[in-house]
Amino acid sequence: MKASGLARASATELARRIHAREIRAIDVVEDCLARIAEREPAIHAWAFLDPDRARGQAHVLDAGAIRGPLHGIPIGVKDLFDTADMPTAYGSPIYTWHRPAWDSACVAAARACGAVVVGKTVTTEFATFTPSTTRNPRGYEHTPGGSSSGSAAAVADEMVPLGFGSQTVGSIIRPASFCGVVGYKPSFGTLSRAGVKLLAESLDTLGAISRTVEDAALFVGALTGREELMSLPAVPKLRVGFCRTHDWNQVQPEVGEAMEAAARALAAAGAQVMQVALPQDFAGLGDAHGDILGYEISRNLAHEHAVHGVRLSSRLRELLEASRQVSSARYDRARLLARACRMGFAGAIDECHVLVTPSTTGEAPPGLDSTGNPVMNRVWTLLHVPCITVPVARGPLGLPVGLQVVGRFADDARTLAAAKWVHERMGN
């Protein structure tokens, strides 16, 4: 049996073939490890790798019964998620070689479903804005985005089919878009955060990076026991709201045009496309997001700031110090607005099944010193609604541009089905 090419296959396809015993977990893992060995020196997607441990897990799986829907599937785990058998540094020199006492709930769930943890993928410093050295596989001199930089780059570069990500501002959607892959930020609270370093409890959302929408849905469906994600519903005539958001003025003209072209193409493909403007009070959500993030992150990283302040990047230290100025009154006002807008969102998008909107303001900017602008993501994160980015175009530099499909809270299955429909017709 020839294993070559498995690293490029989808998780869904691999799972089907492993379940049918056509291929073995070790075949898939060896192919991924070979791809990693070839590409990692250029990409720097991994914070920690342990090939022999991955091989050992694969052999154990091959020798036993099928454990679950992810049996034998290699995954990358963002280095913000605790692992009992691998160091977890949260992207900070403070925790180099820190070894947690447990697997995070999501990693334990993935292992219980049969996934093989290949290693830890690079995160920016505590999933904030200070990048590591990961490169964008689509353009080495460009940022892969962040904070889930390593998971996006590893999946885009066909090192693994699935990676864990987390998003507090735009940390799943933005890197997935910049690297030309699929990113799925589920409805808030879908995946447990136990054993994942908390930044902002009101915002932090765990999710998946993959190359197909079906794979992201399979991953999250398996972890949560959600059958409706593991086999997505059929899409009837899709009603799509094209939403410019209150931050449209920050979108680069070429991306704006690509979005308009995508909307026309969706209509040509049979979707009913209408314009949707978010209500005026949603315009305050960007600032509200900043206030909530500031109030919470300055408390959640208080130990690191107090005890290890000199080992924080100056960018993060300044953010934490500025954030201490957010009063509890400002925080409460921001939370009230968020709560009201969450309640109003389902009504505000009217008869649409989903919205479409840019995933980012542009393609991945040049340079590795910034992870790009998350302004197109923060409002959806605060609204707690499911978001999926799919690559649909190329920017002026030839790099990927993503379309973001946004659904109602807890309507993940339909939102994913819509994103799959879009990706299959417009994938780029």
Added chain:
Amino acid sequence: MKASGLARASATELARRIHAREIRAIDVVEDCLARIAEREPAIHAWAFLDPDRARGQAHVLDAGAIRGPLHGIPIGVKDLFDTADMPTAYGSPIYTWHRPAWDSACVAAARACGAVVVGKTVTTEFATFTPSTTRNPRGYEHTPGGSSSGSAAAVADEMVPLGFGSQTVGSIIRPASFCGVVGYKPSFGTLSRAGVKLLAESLDTLGAISRTVEDAALFVGALTGREELMSLPAVPKLRVGFCRTHDWNQVQPEVGEAMEAAARALAAAGAQVMQVALPQDFAGLGDAHGDILGYEISRNLAHEHAVHGVRLSSRLRELLEASRQVSSARYDRARLLARACRMGFAGAIDECHVLVTPSTTGEAPPGLDSTGNPVMNRVWTLLHVPCITVPVARGPLGLPVGLQVVGRFADDARTLAAAKWVHERMGN
């Protein structure tokens, strides 16, 4: 300056005297340590104590400027909260001598305000139902309640004025009521859970145990920068709803009578007391709580179950295994009901400022093998509303009986002010 008696003083009084430099932090700490040395052999409130470290912290504080509102105040930290300088075992033999890499956000905040961490207080196993050996200072052969057993016992026994607690079902209010002290479960999300072992993300709420309402408010106000808690508003003519809840049939007759007597006494003291019945759909919240707890805890303790199953108590192991049967559909239905009731709660209690309702079904039951019945607490935990228990009566065995004051979400200052008013008039 004579230090004797300081262990019995309120945190508010101690803070005032330390700020005025009338007494030193070391005087307070020495008095608390003396009380602990005397009483701990009988009570077993502490999972870990380091008297010399506490003395060291006090000396450092005495030598410097006032750090904040808790300057020099000794506190007990529930052993579910990570501490960088003390082991944190979460009440489980799996983690004996586990040393976290950080202080939890709340502990870091307390230290930044000048608090002295005396030690770690006993928690039940992962804050669930399997107790440790802590005794109730009001009756040694009776449970102190749980899971915040050690914090309640230590505060009740005048070892420290303040203790951290956490509540997923009834783990702050019940032990505080059983031990005859004040317990304060703030509105959900008030205190950050970063660095605290998560059981059920939709439920886990951190809070305070103290001997006066003002102390609990000072503690949480200092940690969150909430001035309105540090100086509680005046109480106008209080409108109180007497609420039997849908679980009234589980309340022991003597407690029921004590509650009715308390309601009459409140009216005599000048409050306007009315009967409030929760709407019929709230009757499903008890089961919804169980489904949400089950779905979430079985995922959050998946690592411990998979890797260390034999070191879990059989009670917890059975709970986790039964909980795996809660489907995502049942979980989603429970969450939808909770969300709807949360939205409806403020309207359902009509023109009342607060509700009053029993803190527990009875006084602390005899024996140390159970922590008692949390049925009077679970619905309020799920509703995310602030609750304060104040001791107002004695049961047939002479042990304390608490009255629970429940407010609207985010209306903590008024709810605390009402509880203080009640406690001052009816405290027992």
